Amino acid sequence: MSxxxxxxxxxxxxxxxxxxxxxxxxxxxxxxxxxxxxxxVDKKSGISVLLNGEKVEIIDLPGTYSIYPKSNDExxxxxxxxxxxxALFPDILVVVVDASNLKRNLLLFTQxxxxxxxxxxxxxxxxxxxxxxxxxxxxxxxxxxxxxVISTNARVGEGIDELxxxxxxxVMVSGGSFFDVTELAKDQIxxxxxxxxxxxxxxxxxxxxxxxxxxxxxSVQAKDTTLRYGKIxxxxxxxxxxxxxxxxxxxxxxxxxxxxxxxxxxxIFLSVLFVIFQAIFAWASWPMDLIDIVFSELSAWLSTNLxxxxxxxxxxxxxxxxIGGVLIFIPQIAILFAFISLLEESGYMARVVFLMxxxxxxxxxxxxxVVPLISGVAxxxxxxxATRTIENWKERMITIFVTPLMSCSARLPVYTILIALxxxxxxxxxxxxxxxxxxxxxYLLGFIAVLISAYILKKLMKTxxxxxxxxxxxxxxxxxxxxxxxxxxxKVKTFSFEAGKIIIAVSxxxxxxxxxxxxxxxxxxxxxxxxxxxxxxxxxxxxxxxxASYKLENSYVAKLxxxxxxxxxxxxxxxxxGIALVTSFAAREVFVGTMSTIYSIESADGDVNTIKARMGxxxxxxxxxxxxxxxxxxxLMVFYVFAMQCIxxxxxTYRETKGWKxxxxxxxxxxGLAYVLSLLTFNLFS
Amino acid sequence: MSKAKTVGDLKPGENGTICCFKDDxxxxxxxxxxxxxxxxxEMKFSAPLGDPICIDVEGYNLLLRKAEAHTISLxx
Numbered sequence: 001m002s003x004x005x006x007x008x009x010x011x012x013x014x015x016x017x018x019x020x021x022x023x024x025x026x027x028x029x030x031x032x033x034x035x036x037x038x039x040x041v042d043k044k045s046g047i048s049v050l051l052n053g054e055k056v057e058i059i060d061l062p063g064t065y066s067i068y069p070k071s072n073d074e075x076x077x078x079x080x081x082x083x084x085x086x087a088l089f090p091d092i093l094v095v096v097v098d099a100s101n102l103k104r105n106l107l108l109f110t111q112x113x114x115x116x117x118x119x120x121x122x123x124x125x126x127x128x129x130x131x132x133x134x135x136x137x138x139x140x141x142x143x144x145x146x147x148x149v150i151s152t153n154a155r156v157g158e159g160i161d162e163l164x165x166x167x168x169x170x171v172m173v174s175g176g177s178f179f180d181v182t183e184l185a186k187d188q189i190x191x192x193x194x195x196x197x198x199x200x201x202x203x204x205x206x207x208x209x210x211x212x213x214x215x216x217x218x219s220v221q222a223k224d225t226t227l228r229y230g231k232i233x234x235x236x237x238x239x240x241x242x243x244x245x246x247x248x249x250x251x252x253x254x255x256x257x258x259x260x261x262x263x264x265x266x267x268i269f270l271s272v273l274f275v276i277f278q279a280i281f282a283w284a285s286w287p288m289d290l291i292d293i294v295f296s297e298l299s300a301w302l303s304t305n306l307x308x309x310x311x312x313x314x315x316x317x318x319x320x321x322x323i324g325g326v327l328i329f330i331p332q333i334a335i336l337f338a339f340i341s342l343l344e345e346s347g348y349m350a351r352v353v354f355l356m357x358x359x360x361x362x363x364x365x366x367x368x369x370v371v372p373l374i375s376g377v378a379x380x381x382x383x384x385x386a387t388r389t390i391e392n393w394k395e396r397m398i399t400i401f402v403t404p405l406m407s408c409s410a411r412l413p414v415y416t417i418l419i420a421l422x423x424x425x426x427x428x429x430x431x432x433x434x435x436x437x438x439x440x441x442x443y444l445l446g447f448i449a450v451l452i453s454a455y456i457l458k459k460l461m462k463t464x465x466x467x468x469x470x471x472x473x474x475x476x477x478x479x480x481x482x483x484x485x486x487x488x489x490x491k492v493k494t495f496s497f498e499a500g501k502i503i504i505a506v507s508x509x510x511x512x513x514x515x516x517x518x519x520x521x522x523x524x525x526x527x528x529x530x531x532x533x534x535x536x537x538x539x540x541x542x543x544x545x546x547x548a549s550y551k552l553e554n555s556y557v558a559k560l561x562x563x564x565x566x567x568x569x570x571x572x573x574x575x576x577x578g579i580a581l582v583t584s585f586a587a588r589e590v591f592v593g594t595m596s597t598i599y600s601i602e603s604a605d606g607d608v609n610t611i612k613a614r615m616g617x618x619x620x621x622x623x624x625x626x627x628x629x630x631x632x633x634x635x636l637m638v639f640y641v642f643a644m645q646c647i648x649x650x651x652x653t654y655r656e657t658k659g660w661k662x663x664x665x666x667x668x669x670x671x672g673l674a675y676v677l678s679l680l681t682f683n684l685f686s
Numbered sequence: 687m688s689k690a691k692t693v694g695d696l697k698p699g700e701n702g703t704i705c706c707f708k709d710d711x712x713x714x715x716x717x718x719x720x721x722x723x724x725x726x727x728e729m730k731f732s733a734p735l736g737d738p739i740c741i742d743v744e745g746y747n748l749l750l751r752k753a754e755a756h757t758i759s760l761x762x
Contacts, residue, residue, distance in 0.1 A: 262734035
């Protein structure tokens with residue numbers, strides 16, 4: 001059966017109504033993430049098997065409070081539901097309603113009903129309503145709303161079978177409007193309905209509104225909402241059945257007294273950040289090492305066991321390391337999203353916004369920017385993916401833009417070797433280790449750049465979307481492991497497939513450039529090296545190192561390195577550093593590997609001290625002095641603090657902003673900043 | 687000349703009834719969230735730095751910035 005014939009069911013509801021839990025219950029692992037055409041909003045869809053074996057397509061629409069859109073997410077919902085020709089227009093619309101907050105949630109439901117859409121009401125979180133002592137006369141509610149009402153508790157899977165059963169049948173659009181809007185724009189609505197007699201008055205009103213044909217759009221909207229709420233209030237009074245409260249609210253409020261306390265609130269938040277940071281840094285390191293070992297072993301095994309040739313080389317040295325380079329990020333992504341999902345599920349994330357909003361807003365950021373920025377110290381990839389929680393488009397773009405300026409863990413090996421090279425292992429004032437101080441300054445430098453850049457962007461960026469913070473503070477809930485697991489899976493899949501292909505492609509291009517070169521120097525590398533070594537004693541290993549170094553120096557990458565030498569000379573860099581800058585464009589830590597190849601250090605023996613010794617003895621041919629002086633070393637460190645030397649970051653920015661504009665701007669900005677500040681550093685210390 | 691009291695002026699624990707809105711654009715969002723003229727709201731607590739604030743709207747907690755709270759006038 002083709003997808004077209006499958007019944008399409010859309011889920012819609014307020015944020016925090018448990019819509020995602022319901023989606024997870026209906027689809028389980030049969031989920032896929034795509035894009036809504038043309039916008040940066042993720043589309044989650046999946047297949048659900050009904051009790052009679054029928055397969056239906058489920059689409060999880062973004063959370064919304066009203067059919068009148070106030071954000072990009074909400075616009076997606078309006079665009080789909082107000083256009084019968086839309087490819088995603090549903091056969092059945094399930095409106096998920098939070099039973100513990102029926103009044104506010106019914107606004108959206110009655111709007112959907114009045115549009116003439118085939119609706120089912122899923123009265124969710126009935127357990128929460130129970131706890132605050134509220135029940136409903138469901139029969140009366142069904143009768144008054146003119147729609148099927150199914151009571152569910154999606155977090156534990158109650159009512160799912162009943163809902164599936166209901167989805168087997170076609171939903172009849174029955175009864176009149178809940179609230180008749182004809183009077184709000186009588187002439188225009190009547191005219192519209194003359195032409196489209198099959199539509200409802202509310203449908204007509206929404207079409208007129210979205211086409212901008214109403215003169216007093218805002219006032220009509222305000223009247224509609226106010227009068228509709230009035231009617232909802234009366235209905236809720238009618239159907240409400242008071243019960244004895246189990247007392248959940250006071251419990252939630254007691255937690256808030258501590259978690260938003262002026263001292264404990266921040267202490268706890270900092271501790272949470274510290275745990276996340278530690279986890280990404282420490283827990284992720286062993287699976288990452290494992291992936292690293294497996295892929296380098298696989299690459300070595302392929303090289304020795306397959307017949308020599310270009311395809312073996314491509315496979316063993318281009319493709320396999322490329323895939324390894326993608327998979328290596330998965331442990332960090334999984335760990336970060338386990339935490340983020342826990343914070344979101346429990347309701348703590350809303351408190352983070354509450355605590356941090358005022359501080360972050362000064363810099364054009366959002367309370368929710370804190371988590372991505374801190375995660376950026378481990379790795380910008382999961383950090384940028386974590387900006388998804390920021391609803392405001394401008395604040396989200398600024399956060400994505402500045403996050404890679406935080407010094408990530410891939411910069412650490414580069415910093416380590418350069419500090420060891422040029423900074424003396426001495427103590428200042430008797431207690432502060434110089435090398436440690438420099439390392440700390442590099443991290444601080446990145447953080448200051450984040451704040452300043454964010455502030456500049458805040459002033460530069462124009463947006464029609466006004467920044468406001470009007471959001472529900474959800475009650476605390478125990479996280480569901482199923483939802484956490486599915487979030488991790490979703491994020492890992494998204495990264496692997498969407499950013500992964502770009503990372504692999506660029507890795508292969510860089511591999512080709514580093515392996516091949518103009519002329520026949522590379523083909524004759526061994527003979528040429530041997531010719532220079534005539535009359536000296538050398539071991540097999542030394543010869544191999546010299547050949548590897550010779551090959552790299554004659555490759556296209558070296559040509560690039562030499563070509564950019566005039567440009568990087570003012571920063572104090574020679575063409576050998578130029579080669580490392582080009583190769584480490586794929587990933588910063590490649591700098592160390594490239595340096596060891598250039599300085600002919602056997603790759604198996606990538607010991608930092610060896611590399612340090614070789615680099616440390618490099619002589620500058622112009623001055624006759626040592627090449628890696630303090631100004632050169634500092635300039636190079638500053639360069640790595642700012643430069644966008646990471647294709648994975650580029651790929652993920654592309655994926656998250658759904659276009660090349662932001663990744664290109666980001667690269668130009670960061671590289672420009674790196675160049676100017678390195679130039680400044682070099683001249684200041686020379 | 688006394689300015690009308692707003693939700694932003696409420697102290698923790700104080701109640702007020704919404705009368706009207708000073709910002710048309712924001713009012714549409716606030717209406718969606720159930721802040722209607724005639725609705726009673728209670729100021730619960732503010733963030734440690736005084737902004738944003740948390741108010742109770744008919745049984746649920748709503749977070750909003752102080753500046754936004756000042757656009758909601760209260761019945762005298």
